[in-house]
Amino acid sequence: MKKKLFGAMALATVAGLVLAGCGTGREDTSGDGDGTDGGAGFDADARIGVALPDKTSENWVLAGDLFVNGLEEAGFTPDVQYAGSANAVQDQQSQIEAMIQNGAQVIVIGAADTGQLATQLQAAKDAGILVISYDRLIQGTENLDYYIAFDNYRVGELQGQALLDGMADRFPDADTYNIELFSGSPDDSNAPVFFEGAMSVLQPKIDDGTLNVVSGQSELAATATQGWLAENAQERMDNLITANYRGGTELHGVLSPNDTLARAILASTSDAGLDTPVVTGQDSEVESVKSIMEGVQYSTISKDTRILVADTIDLISTLQAGETPEGAEGMDNGSADIPSILLDPVIVTQENAAEVYADDPKLGPLTEQ
Structure with missing residues (x-):
């Protein structure tokens, strides 16, 4: 039965x-x-x-x-x-x-x-x-006996597409976009799955010149964030900015695998005085949903x-x-x-946050207009 x-x-x-x-x-x-x-x-x-x-x-x-x-x-x-x-x-x-x-x-x-x-x-x-x-x-x-989870490859695909969509919306006059890539902790089996899903969307655009990874760091090992720790992501973003974006080079977007790292990346770009790039996320954390509604972080994933x-x-x-x-x-x-x-999983931006979180007692009030 x-x-x-x-x-x-x-x-x-x-x-x-x-x-x-x-x-x-x-x-x-x-x-x-x-x-x-x-x-x-x-x-x-x-x-x-x-x-x-x-x-x-x-x-x-x-x-x-x-x-x-x-x-x-x-x-x-x-x-x-x-x-x-x-x-x-x-x-x-x-x-x-x-x-x-x-x-x-x-x-x-x-x-x-x-x-x-x-x-x-x-x-x-x-x-x-x-x-x-x-x-x-x-x-x-x-x-x-069993594995139960959200479809993590699909999470990555949604993040990659959100990065493309967000940059097209935020920088409508740009023909090409400068980006950086972050992935999760190397001891988490989900991290490469998120990254592979995202790169299935982004790599063709890197190959045709639409996207430029200015640092050249586009492999999983180079983009990893040990322990999923915010301080590790912020330190790496600080170093990327110092090495690649101090001469007026514009940063359009950053692939971030989750909300904790997204906020760290945004803190780094803000401290450096850069215009706010499009930054993806995941997990629907309260502070990130607030940030999305304020037009700062571009997206998260609802799981x-x-x-x-x-x-x-x-x-x-x-x-x-x-x-x-x-x-x-x-x-x-x-x-x-x-x-x-x-x-x-479900992609969430400012546009659909109210609908996605309507029944969530913690997040629903944050999206009320």
Whole structure:
């Protein structure tokens, strides 16, 4: 028996996808031959571990609160832990090991480092625990049951197109545009996916001369921002300005992968006395939505954490009932094709912010005219 998990927004993303053939590396004990155990075998009031990477982003903090409340409402016992920022990888490894020892029957992981959890996931498999990779796809292990996230390649595509659209709007007399590129932390498996999606839109325009990366820094390694830290992005932007924009060269746009970095980049350009460039973002952080409404930051991406957490809890409930969730596609994490549920992101600019955030109690008031 299959159970439909999602509301209209999520269903629009995953319609037509099927689970068959998406192996997890776990033994099939359900007898249905689909390569998974169907989720049977854990209790209706099971302890659910949720390991989150940090509190540097509003969305991680919100996710933790939503998991506590939502899991309790669903009848489960939540164990939500945040890794510390200084030793995040080691903290998270220890927290997951403690969750295993404390009897968690499902562990949801927003990884601090997607390449550093193979030992812990092997221990979870050995203990018969279901593991869900949340928001970031854990790499290099077959011991994952599901991955659930927004479609991160699509996020990058939307960011790249927003950069082009914003520069055309803000600099209508320009035939070519000077840009700089930023990407996320190299220990986050989402970072290259965002960047690749954006470059699928921007690279053809770089190749035909419409876009000029003045610094020449257009490869992932050169554009990375360790730890997603604002101070690292601002320092790099300061250096780019000093080296490339002190002689009157105009900066038209900056690809930023999230809102925290976008605000740091804008602070740097403002401190340098440059005209405000078009800067993209992601995560719908309050300060960035304010900035968008004021016409400073150009765009963000809405990936409604409320929807992602709710769908994750629905997934857990479906697995607890011994049912196979619909709408997953296989995504390669370097060791296996992980059944993955991908939701649709939404680009947000000043033009559509009121519509997108109409039902958001935190952001809706910011967009009222």
